[in-house]
Amino acid sequence: MLFDFDGPLASLFGNHKAHEVARVLRRSIDSWGLAPPLSDPDNPLQVLRDTARAYEGTPSAHRVAELDRLLTTEEIRAAGSAVPTEHAHELVVWLVGHGKKVAVTTNNSAAAANLYLRRMGLAEFFGAHVHGRLGDTLLMKPDPSCLKEAMRTTGARARDCLMIGDSADDCSAAQGAGVTFLGYANDARKQRELEDAGARHITDALVHLFEERRQEERRQP
Structure with a gap:
């Protein structure tokens, strides 16, 4: 199972x-004298x-790495008070x-995801299989x-994931x-976004993924 992190x-x-957080990023961008067209100025990942x-490919390209580091710092700070789904x-x-491997595949920083998993006592289940931004922002x-990196580290095949x-x-x-x-949509806006993206399977609650099986197991002698 490959989990997106935030959500x-x-x-x-x-x-x-x-x-x-997006405001913090925009202030730095402004201080560098840059003015990129921002499609969603309140979304920190989209700002990056x-x-x-x-x-x-421009002389200002090095600022992207600085912005990435700044966002990572903010994400780590946020992970300390992130709310569990x-x-x-x-x-x-x-x-x-039940013998399944789990991994995180996120556009957030792996450091923030790992901090959250440790905080919640989940790190042991994911081990080294936490994959965040890979250094090249355009590969988000x-x-x-x-x-693909998660499948490589877990040894899983795409058809089994x-x-x-x-x-x-x-x-x-x-x-x-x-x-x-499998899309996870806990509100109507997310539902529409996923449907428009072509998601064929959507759930509004993670409990649906295991509760029926768990109840069946409890009924078994």
């Missing part, structure tokens, strides 16, 4: 708000992505207890690179990697 496992910016696209912990424990999802994510980029990355995709 399926936790609300990373549940307390340390995303629009405030748009800046990378705007200045790739309901039933995510139970799902991870249930999967591993929807590029499937982090999914399921990815759960909550965005169109997650859906596109799964398609690009040849992995079955």
